[in-house]
């Protein structure tokens with residue numbers, strides 16, 4: 001199937017080369033230690049190219065990733081992350097973990113209510129009693145206040161130059177923003193550019209919305225805070241981190 005991230009994944013690490021995965025993985029580990037100090041095993045939803053997972057592995061966690069993009073799974077496996085290609089909406093796994101994590105807005109890629117319910121139920125099904133579900137999403141008050149803008153990003157390595165144009169289209173009544181990416185890639189020493197497009201529909205959430213979803217699927221909400229800083233979410237907080245606990 002032609003999912004988003006299939007082409008995009010080829011340039012993913014280059015585009016996010018300045019993202020501080022080390023700081024983020026340590027923040028997630030701190031969240032785990034704060035709410036479940038004994039936790040050792042982690043299931044990662046949307047593990048991408050394995051950047052957070054490998055750091056958490058080094059920190060001593062036993063981590064397993066699920067990721068829909070075949071290219072990203074291959075990249076993560078080459079780097080040493082145990083993971084497999086799977087859709088977090090619909091997969092079977094006969095193993096339980098202490099924590100489920102889903103980082104860098106993976107849950108915002110799940111835009112339909114029915115699919116969200118399935119993802120939350122899958123997290124619950126694969127958690128031990130009292131296990132944590134930790135994920136960050138786009139936060140509705142900030143999306144309406146700050147408003148997504150067209151952005152242009154240019155990156156390069158020794159072989160290629162990449163220009164990414166991100167054009168947002170808001171669907172206010174669905175809590176969804178389509179991010180329409182145009183990616184231009186040129187090999188160094190060539191003046192030819194290859195162009196491709198990918199649409200990434202992103203859902204944003206309010207705290208009561210996640211609270212309701214959590215309750216429906218057997219979780220209680222322990223915390224909603226700004227990702228990395230731990231501050232109270234505000235209309236300027238684009239990414240909010242949720243920490244849920246499986247009841248029973």
Ligand SMILES: C[S@@+](CC[C@H](N)C(=O)[O-])C[C@H]1O[C@@H](n2cnc3c(N)ncnc32)[C@H](O)[C@@H]1O
Nearest residue numbers: 005046047048067068069087088103104106109
């Ligand atoms: C912004 S990336 C984040 C990847 C990784 N967590 C990181 O921080 O680099 C979003 C990821 O979610 C994955 N994804 C989106 N929907 C998914 C689904 N239904 N099942 C599994 N993975 C999914 C995409 O393939 C992509 O790798």
